[in-house]
Amino acid sequence: MKRQFLRAILALCLSLLLPLAAQALPFTFTLSAGPAGGVVSGAPGQTVGWGYSLVNTDSSNWFVPTQLSAASFSIATPDASYFDFPVLAPGATANALFDQLAHTGLYGAQIFPFAAPGQSDSGFFTLSGEWWSGDPLAGGLFLQASDAVLVPLTLQVEAIAALPLPGSLALLVLGLGLLLARQRARQEGTQLGFGLG
Secondary structure, eight states: OHHHHHHHHHHHHHHHHHHHHHHTOOOOEEEEEETGGGEEEEOTTOEEEEEEEEEEOOSSOEEEEEEEEEOOOSSEEEEGGGOOOOOBOTTOEEEEOOBTTTTBSSEEEEEOTTOOTTOEEEEEEEEEEEEESSOTTTTOOEEEEOOOEEEEEEEEEOOOOOOOOHHHHHHHHHHHHHHHHHHHHHHHHHHHTOOOO
16 A cells, blocks of 8 residues: 555656656757858948858757847848748758848848948847747647847948049040140151141
8 A cells, every 4th residue: 555655656746747857858959140250241221131040959849930139220220021930840950141132041231321331230139939849830739938049240331432433534534535635746746847845
């Protein structure tokens, strides 16, 4: 009788502790922003952005990203609509380069036209999600919310390269043309006998 009672207590303890142990599993994923170091730069008025590499390092559970945010920007308008929230099977990786036309990547930012060269913003991207026992679209069971992962970001404003004004270039060509014409006139004038001074 005493053994049956101890077995019942042990079974009860295990039934209470096993779900807690399952909740405490060290589910992990990694996120990195591209280019390396999360540093992007662009000219005032330009749209730039970050690509990503997202890896589900867990060997048996599925990862579903649910929330992406970034530090506030003082020199640009942020755009989180590039991220496609890929559902990752165990051990799977998702990669995307930033492409403004294809609208792919992690995050975009349009630098303000009045941003001054040398200004920058720094902070972090924050990504969190959920862990599932299987494909969430095919009967997988929700296990737990993930811890958030922070990835550093830096946005820098480049100096605009100085270009010659179209008027300056036209004046330069005109001036060279007049110099060549004067040189020709001198040469022809000397051959004819009258020296142009």
